[in-house]
Amino acid sequence: MHQIDKEDRQIISKMAQLPSVKTSSMFKSKVKKRIYDLGAKRTSSTLWQKYRPWVFAVFAHAAVLFLIANIYLHFDSSSNQISLRKILYNQRSEAINKADITAVDDFGFVVLSGVRAGSVLRLVPLKECIGVFTYNQWQSLASVTRSAYESELGFEEVEVAKNKAILLNKFQTKNYFKYNKNVTLLKFVDRLEIWNTQTLSSYLDEYPVDIKQASLFN
Amino acid sequence: MTDFTLLMQSVSDDIDGALDSLMDLYADEMLNYFYKHCWSLELSEDLCQELFVKLYTRRHQFKFRQSIGKGYMYSIAYNLWVDFCRRKATRREIDIDEYQIDSYQVDPAENLLFDEAQKDVAQSLDSLSSKHREVVLLIAFQNLTYKEVSDALNIAVGTVKSRLHHGLKKMQELLREKHAPD
Numbered sequence: 168m169h170q171i172d173k174e175d176r177q178i179i180s181k182m183a184q185l186p187s188v189k190t191s192s193m194f195k196s197k198v199k200k201r202i203y204d205l206g207a208k209r210t211s212s213t214l215w216q217k218y219r220p221w222v223f224a225v226f227a228h229a230a231v232l233f234l235i236a237n238i239y240l241h242f243d244s245s246s247n248q249i250s251l252r253k254i255l256y257n258q259r260s261e262a263i264n265k266a267d268i269t270a271v272d273d274f275g276f277v278v279l280s281g282v283r284a285g286s287v288l289r290l291v292p293l294k295e296c297i298g299v300f301t302y303n304q305w306q307s308l309a310s311v312t313r314s315a316y317e318s319e320l321g322f323e324e325v326e327v328a329k330n331k332a333i334l335l336n337k338f339q340t341k342n343y344f345k346y347n348k349n350v351t352l353l354k355f356v357d358r359l360e361i362w363n364t365q366t367l368s369s370y371l372d373e374y375p376v377d378i379k380q381a382s383l384f385n
Numbered sequence: 386m387t388d389f390t391l392l393m394q395s396v397s398d399d400i401d402g403a404l405d406s407l408m409d410l411y412a413d414e415m416l417n418y419f420y421k422h423c424w425s426l427e428l429s430e431d432l433c434q435e436l437f438v439k440l441y442t443r444r445h446q447f448k449f450r451q452s453i454g455k456g457y458m459y460s461i462a463y464n465l466w467v468d469f470c471r472r473k474a475t476r477r478e479i480d481i482d483e484y485q486i487d488s489y490q491v492d493p494a495e496n497l498l499f500d501e502a503q504k505d506v507a508q509s510l511d512s513l514s515s516k517h518r519e520v521v522l523l524i525a526f527q528n529l530t531y532k533e534v535s536d537a538l539n540i541a542v543g544t545v546k547s548r549l550h551h552g553l554k555k556m557q558e559l560l561r562e563k564h565a566p567d
Contacts, residue, residue, distance in 0.1 A: 175553045178560070179525045181506045188420045188429065190412040198412075198434045202404060202441045 389455045397444040408437060414527065415462055421526050422466055424507065432469060436462050456536025459529065463519060463537055470515075509559040517552035524549055 215222075388410065395403030415436055419429035439461050450457050510518060519538060523529045524545075535542045 174557055175550075178506075178553055178556050181502070181560075182510065182521075182525045185421070185503050185507055185526075187417045188413075188426050190416050190430075190433070194416075194430050194434075195408055195412060198408065198437050199405065201434065202438060205438070205441060 387454045389458065393440070393444065393447045393457070396441065397447050404437075404441060407440070411458065412437070415458070418459070418462055418522070418527055419466065421510075421522050432462075432465055435465055439465070453536035454533065455529070456533045459523065459527070459533065459537035460539065467515075505560060505563050506556075509556045509563075512559055513552050513555055517548050517555065520545055520548040521552040521556070 389407075392403055392407045392410065396407055412433065416429050416433045419432040419436075420426065423429060423432075436458070440458060443461070447457060453460075510521065513521065520534060523534045523537065524531075529537070531542045531545045534540075534545045538545070540548075
């Protein structure tokens, strides 16, 4: 096996002293240009060129996520609608069972017999519902309290049906039939309930229905 | 994995700028490889250009030979040089088996960059047969390992060692003859 000896090293070191050459930038440019003409990718010179694939990837992912979220929300709201309809249907059935119903109008309002035409029972827009009382309960309220409801909360009329009473606020009373398409959610109550904000929240917790979604019912 | 292998893989994957890095790293080395063959900067640049073009156009073949690393580049370079010599030899009707490159080389003796000692060394190198010359060049100038030379020239490592030995001994003899008193 060949071992490099001293003489070999001497001649190698002599060879190492032979002049060497360096590539010029012009030469490199010329070669690179020729290769780029063959289709090689150039070095990205700007940040945009450097990060362009990433930017596109992020946008593509965002678009896909947005699409998926929309599809999910679409089906989710559809299920909410179904859920809402079911709740309202159950409530209406309950009302029909418990009350002396003569008709149920197209909007889910229950019309009772024995009361004045147009009277409605326990059907109050949820977002505007203040309170629903039975007649006796209403009567049992202190007159001061009743006056306060009537004046401060804008109650104008108390519809009474047998032992039941409905409080509608001014807006509802005047515009019930005119604006009933804006009634968003109906609630059956056959006992005293003061529906303040807290009560409404409890109700919504029990029946997690988005009020905005509820308008779809109409 | 060597720098060369990584860079060639990047070139082969068409990664932006990989070719630039390859050239920046190896252009000088390969230019000198050709220069030591022909002592002509102009010709060396032409051959070096061809080498990088070939490295690019054959980039997808590299994955099949990536185990040989830098030897891959040198095997292309060597073939380019041999092809060049054959073309010249054919044109000049010179025996291609033992081509004498001085007919199309710049004679080191005429190179103004060389001093006397360098001219002697260059001439003794040129006087070697192509087989021995190639091995001496790759090991002495290009600092390749025996394995890399073996891969580049597609010969056994033992053959590399043998050719190196004979090449160096021949050069020593020639230099001794030159400096021997008349």
